[in-house]
Amino acid sequence: MGLFGMGGRKRQRSNSILFLVFNLMFLWFVSGEFVDFSEKNRLLELKNALFDPHNLLSSWKPANPNHCSWFGVTCNSHARVSELRIPGGKFIHSGSCLGDYHFDLERNCSSGRKGKFVGGILSNVIGDLLELRVLSVPFNQISGELPDAIWGLRNLEVIDLEGNSINGNLSMIDFTYLKKLQVLNLGFNRLFGKIPKSLAECEGLSILNLAGNRIHGTIPVFIGSIRKLKGVYLSFNRFFGSLPDEFWTNCDVLDHVDFSGNFLDGKIPKSIRNCGKLRTLLLFSNAFSGGVPSELSMLENLAVLDISRNRFVGNIPVSLVNSKSLVKFDFSSNNVSEQIMVESVVNLQSLSSQHRRALADSGTVDGKKKGFTLLELVLILVASLIVLILIVLIIAYFYMRNRRRSSQVEGIPSPPRSGTERLVIFKEVGAPLTFDNVVQATGNFTSRYCIGNGGFGSTYRAEISPGITVAVKRLTVEMCQGVPQFNAEIRSLGQIRHPNLITLIGYYASMSEMFLVYNYLPGGSLEEFICQKRNSVIGLKTVHKIVFDVATALAFLHDECNPRILHRDVKPSNILLDKDLKPYLSDFGLSRLLEGFETHVTTGVAGTFGYVAPEYALTCRASDKVDVYSYGVMLLELISDKRALDPSFSSQENGYTIVSWAWRLWREGRMVEVFAPGMWEAGPENVLLELLQLGLVCTEEASGGRPKMRQVARILRQIQTAFDP
Numbered sequence: 001m002g003l004f005g006m007g008g009r010k011r012q013r014s015n016s017i018l019f020l021v022f023n024l025m026f027l028w029f030v031s032g033e034f035v036d037f038s039e040k041n042r043l044l045e046l047k048n049a050l051f052d053p054h055n056l057l058s059s060w061k062p063a064n065p066n067h068c069s070w071f072g073v074t075c076n077s078h079a080r081v082s083e084l085r086i087p088g089g090k091f092i093h094s095g096s097c098l099g100d101y102h103f104d105l106e107r108n109c110s111s112g113r114k115g116k117f118v119g120g121i122l123s124n125v126i127g128d129l130l131e132l133r134v135l136s137v138p139f140n141q142i143s144g145e146l147p148d149a150i151w152g153l154r155n156l157e158v159i160d161l162e163g164n165s166i167n168g169n170l171s172m173i174d175f176t177y178l179k180k181l182q183v184l185n186l187g188f189n190r191l192f193g194k195i196p197k198s199l200a201e202c203e204g205l206s207i208l209n210l211a212g213n214r215i216h217g218t219i220p221v222f223i224g225s226i227r228k229l230k231g232v233y234l235s236f237n238r239f240f241g242s243l244p245d246e247f248w249t250n251c252d253v254l255d256h257v258d259f260s261g262n263f264l265d266g267k268i269p270k271s272i273r274n275c276g277k278l279r280t281l282l283l284f285s286n287a288f289s290g291g292v293p294s295e296l297s298m299l300e301n302l303a304v305l306d307i308s309r310n311r312f313v314g315n316i317p318v319s320l321v322n323s324k325s326l327v328k329f330d331f332s333s334n335n336v337s338e339q340i341m342v343e344s345v346v347n348l349q350s351l352s353s354q355h356r357r358a359l360a361d362s363g364t365v366d367g368k369k370k371g372f373t374l375l376e377l378v379l380i381l382v383a384s385l386i387v388l389i390l391i392v393l394i395i396a397y398f399y400m401r402n403r404r405r406s407s408q409v410e411g412i413p414s415p416p417r418s419g420t421e422r423l424v425i426f427k428e429v430g431a432p433l434t435f436d437n438v439v440q441a442t443g444n445f446t447s448r449y450c451i452g453n454g455g456f457g458s459t460y461r462a463e464i465s466p467g468i469t470v471a472v473k474r475l476t477v478e479m480c481q482g483v484p485q486f487n488a489e490i491r492s493l494g495q496i497r498h499p500n501l502i503t504l505i506g507y508y509a510s511m512s513e514m515f516l517v518y519n520y521l522p523g524g525s526l527e528e529f530i531c532q533k534r535n536s537v538i539g540l541k542t543v544h545k546i547v548f549d550v551a552t553a554l555a556f557l558h559d560e561c562n563p564r565i566l567h568r569d570v571k572p573s574n575i576l577l578d579k580d581l582k583p584y585l586s587d588f589g590l591s592r593l594l595e596g597f598e599t600h601v602t603t604g605v606a607g608t609f610g611y612v613a614p615e616y617a618l619t620c621r622a623s624d625k626v627d628v629y630s631y632g633v634m635l636l637e638l639i640s641d642k643r644a645l646d647p648s649f650s651s652q653e654n655g656y657t658i659v660s661w662a663w664r665l666w667r668e669g670r671m672v673e674v675f676a677p678g679m680w681e682a683g684p685e686n687v688l689l690e691l692l693q694l695g696l697v698c699t700e701e702a703s704g705g706r707p708k709m710r711q712v713a714r715i716l717r718q719i720q721t722a723f724d725p
């Protein structure tokens with residue numbers, strides 16, 4: 001591209017010299033104006049950096065003398081380029097849309113052409129088009145970062161680059177010079193970072209669309225006081241935090257607010273009453289809480305209000321219900337709230353009656369929703385795509401794993417080179433542990449001794465000497481990094497002691513072989529326990545003990561370990577039981593330990609499908625709330641005897657996982673159906689409901705809505721008093 005580009009530029013330069021004289025004279029006569037031909041060259045350079053598979057820019061050529069007549073180019077009376085409009089996709093504009101720049105995402109400026117676009121990058125030469133007012137290249141395939149020169153174009157009024165693949169750090173953009181900017185539309189790109197303070201300098205801003213990026217941070221307060229703001233679209237990013245009470249101060253003309261699909265919490269600011277022109281308020285899929293403010297009913301023009309999928313509690317103000325302006329109102333999926341949780345901790349006695357009430361009331365006010373909006377369709381498409389990719393990855397993963405395993409079976413259990421070399425031991429077991437006797441006791445890692453397969457390798461039972469049995473986890477990683485770093489990491493793991501964490505006894509690591517030695521637990525895994533539980537009634541007290549112990553172990557890893565440890569793969573098969581059914585969490589610290597090693601886990605997510613929190617699957621960024629989610633799935637499995645991806649869900653509408661299944665039953669007031677057969681009858685009901693609710697709140701879609709592990713442990717300790725008053 002580079003070579004061709006340069007050749008092209010040279011050719012254009014000579015061509016344009018040829019035409020220069022002609023053009024000059026022609027235009028001189030026609031308009032009496034001097035035409036700045038350097039802008040023509042700038043446009044050609046711009047074209048060079050783009051690729052144009054549909055020949056949208058076929059008129060952009062030196063042979064076509066007046067660049068002001070090229071496709072998408074508009075010049076002002078001084079024959080300087082003032083507008084560039086190259087709409088792609090099916091949203092090809094005809095004529096100027098600046099006047100009524102309307103976007104309900106079903107932008108209505110479309111002409112017939114569909115599916116055409118330009119790609120490539122926007123060149124820095126755009127900064128030389130000093131009189132540019134409108135830069136509109138939406139729904140194309142522009143990629144890379146935006147050139148810094150754009151931010152120096154002081155005459156810009158419209159930047160519309162929606163629906164491209166632009167990436168870059170929004171924090172780094174300096175908007176200080178764009179005093180005339182009215183429309184900033186960078187929606188549905190790949191921007192990250194935060195909204196910079198300098199955006200406050202764009203006092204004439206009327207439309208701000210940053211939806212569908214990966215922008216994080218809080219929503220800056222100045223957004224709520226941009227006087228001319230009509231539409232603000234910040235949905236489907238990663239904004240968190242709350243909006244202060246004085247958020248909306250100068251919102252006289254504000255018409256459309258969309259903050260949905262973020263992680264916002266707190267209350268709806270009462271200052272919303274200042275926005276008297278507001279017609280659409282979309283706050284769905286956040287973690288907003290508190291009551292629905294009666295201030296909303298002061299908004300006489302409010303037609304669409306969607307605050308579903310939050311944590312609002314209490315009653316909907318009667319005045320709002322009676323509003324004449326409201327056409328669509330969605331309050332569903334609320335009221336499964338932390339408030340109830342907190343109250344239940346404080347006052348366990350009143351719990352069951354509260355539950356009844358909440359259950360009876362939840363989801364009663366449903367929106368008058370019909371069909372999908374375009375945004376929803378896009379989201380569904382994106383979600384399906386993600387699911388598809390995940391499925392492909394999972395298939396690829398299992399394929400690789402099987403290949404690897406079969407090659408292992410076919411007999412290269414790496415020859416013991418290291419003879420009687422002792423392992424690194426953190427805890428004596430009463431018999432010497434050497435490479436040889438471990439390999440021997442596991443029959444050279446044969447499947448006969450295999451007791452489990454996990455993400456990082458298989459685990460084998462090894463009876464080192466009569467009566468002394470250990471579990472050996474053989475890691476299937478290629479040691480391409482230094483052994484010393486591994487040693488340092490694993491030593492810190494060897495120090496960790498908690499009554500519900502499996503004990504790391506020692507390890508062995510060389511370039512050809514790595515294994516960890518743990519204490520052996522004869523009770524099998526919680527996964528097996530759940531399967532067997534189906535055929536026998538296990539007391540609720542035992543279930544409670546297991547979930548409580550696991551919660552304390554996770555809370556310990558999250559809060560008391562230094563450095564903190566995220567497990568990232570909590571699931572029943574990683575929880576082992578001793579003969580008294582006391583649970584021990586295993587595999588902790590491994591994902592961090594093996595970071596940078598080549599494991600066969602090819603995705604960035606170190607979890608297991610069905611247990612992975614939605615935000616982790618999407619972003620690969622783990623927080624303690626990722627463990628809380630997986631823990632919640634495990635808890636739901638334990639009380640329902642269903643698996644995370646139970647085959648029975650496929651026949652249920654909208655119920656692919658245990659999480660959506662349990663949430664649906666809860667919303668429909670059918671919580672009794674969640675419990676394993678016989679469990680509800682055995683009671684006590686209030687404890688069962690409390691456990692269910694804990695499982696639900698832990699698997700809340702927005703991570704901000706999930707409790708911390710130590711809160712979970714505290715709640716479970718409270719519940720314990722039901723058994724031992």
Ligand SMILES: *[C@@H]1O[C@H](CO)[C@@H](O)[C@H](O)[C@H]1NC(C)=O
Pocket residue numbers: 108
């Ligand atoms: C959108 O365009 C269609 C025809 O192309 C027209 O019937 C409709 O009224 C337009 N809607 C708006 C809001 O302009």
Ligand SMILES: *[C@@H]1O[C@H](CO)[C@@H](O)[C@H](O)[C@H]1NC(C)=O
Pocket residue numbers: 169170171172192193
């Ligand atoms: C984005 O830029 C800001 C400010 O320069 C910086 O602090 C931040 O780390 C950057 N973010 C990323 C992800 O690079």
Ligand SMILES: CC(=O)N[C@H]1CO[C@H](CO)[C@@H](O)[C@@H]1O
Pocket residue numbers: 313314315316335339340357358361362
């Ligand atoms: C619709 C609604 O607000 N329903 C209930 C939510 O939960 C509280 C209890 O915390 C009930 O009082 C509401 O009726």
